[in-house]
Amino acid sequence: MTEQSPALDNLLTESRTFPPSEAFSAQANATADFYAEADADREAFWAKQAERLHWETKWSQVLDWTNAPVAKWFVGGKLNVAYNCVDRHVADGHGDQVAIHWVGEPGDSRDITYAQLKDEVSRAANALESLGLVAGDRVAIQMPMVPEAIVAMLACARVGVLHSVVFGGFSPTALRSRVDDQAARIVITTDGQYRRGKAAPMKANVDEALEGAESVEKVIVVRRTGEEVPITEGRDIWWHELVDGQSADHTPQAFDSEHPLFILYTSGTTGKPKGILHTSGGYLTQAAYTHHNVFDHKAGEDVYWCTADIGWITGHTYIVYGPLANRTTQVVYEGTPNTPHEGRHWEIVQQHKVSIYYTAPTLIRTFMKWGNEIPAKYDLSSLRVLGSVGEPINPEAWIWYRENVGANSAPIVDTWWQTETGAIMISPLPGVTSTKPGSAQKALPGISAKVVDDQGVEVGKGGGGYLVLDKPWPGMLRGIWGDEQRFRETYWSRFADQGFYFAGDGAKYDADGDVWLLGRVDDVMNVSGHRISTTEVESALVSHPTVAEAAVVGATDPTTGQGIVAFVILRGNAVDGGEEAVQELRNHVAKEIGPIAKPRQILVVQELPKTRSGKIMRRLLRDVAENRQVGDVTTLADSSVMDLISSGLKSGK
């Protein structure tokens, strides 16, 4: 895990800056003095941010770091996360405000007010309790973007049960390993989901996953597409039969600030996904603080839209917890951006007068490909803040976003963070920062990040190295579910002497000291903003009977950021490795992990380049995958291997 991803060279020559307009700055939530205020007394700064929430019992200590790297924030404080996201807004007289403008893919829609959301979450909480769930239990959720998914998450939070949302596109195998790892008692799903204009099955996936799963007692099924689904007597219950008849009164209990809130699985450098654990008070504080300041959100005025799926951390923090804690009116869209046409997002922006729009570079590049004339057909004048997340945004895409979506005026916030950090860490502040296309720029007030060399020494301006977080932050992960050793090794061992959190990203400072992210330095790929480990795909490939060995690399891809390219050695007796065999392998990976992990390209080779210690040199394979001159081969055990691979590819073998 030492090879540096290829630096995004075009990022580093960018010199344009865009200062905020006076008008924007005058009304901005964030002000420049936040940085100094936080630097002067970080804990006091975070305590002030925590006041944004309703605490049943106030904390006695802001941070306890004596048991590092497991932090305790707002020690002794008690709160209910769902109460903070829903009930208190109703209690404050905002029950009639729309919380969610839900837009279904086929064109149906629902507007849900905070009062309605409160009733629905309360009914669902009563339903979970009626099934015997108690605080600390785990519920797995695999659902498309329907309102019940958000209701289910909040209902879990309300009763102190941990949810673990598994992306709807994940395979039965992937779902099953996550269900088993956390010993989930309940799984919540839907009959089916709409995808690109068609109803596709969802429950069938879950049924296949749960065959013989011992921990699972009940499966709750939301009716969405209306298709027939087999019902397992005694295990499966329809959501409407279970929830609709429940009382809308439910008294939320206050839980400890460190009570676990959710587990979310993410790819690491080995094949087994890590169950990232987040807790309540610190997480919600940072979610709300960042949503308020980074997006300049004004409750009751803005209409906000984050296009992520709730299966990812961005959906957790910037659809569910941050926005709802801040009494946001938001759009939640169920479907794909080109169903039924490529202007769907802009049509929704126009219809709902969306003012804050948060999406990923891969989608921005897709919009670029579809053409400028598409957004130009719609009235996008309501947009006043644009956000980007998931991978480095290349300057061309940034400028396109600004010109074609933001009318050359809306500030763009390029937000760097991770599943593990819980919330945004490095980002410009709109109204404060002069933005630079391609740079996430500065750690937010209250957050501390550094770029360091191999030895953990901070590099100077213009220098590059590894991104570390050198001080604890409220939303930080509290561990990996069931594997404390792995938690320590993965994040805290690389710079153990300094006590830094190692993020796994390469970064550099420019001449102004602004941070530019350069992609992962470990064996994690970033495909359309989704983390997939090379090992995970390799394991899936070698689990196929025809494959002897596999090496996977992420190759630069103009649309998805990185594309998965696999090199496989077939078993001696396996078929020739023709088109059909390759297609079969691609489908096999999709089945094992999910369609997002399907390799863009599979190359059948005779040998793989290895060092004398047997480590596959992915750097060289990446050169091949990106059609570059193959680099230094002197550390290979057999330096002729690369010639063999290159000539084999040319001759089409």
Ligand code: 6R9
């Ligand atoms: C929120 C999220 C985390 C990894 C992270 C980095 C990449 C995310 C980025 C970015 C450059 C940004 N990443 N945002 N790289 N600029 N603005 O994406 O979480 O799925 O855990 O991925 O994504 O490589 O380490 P997650």
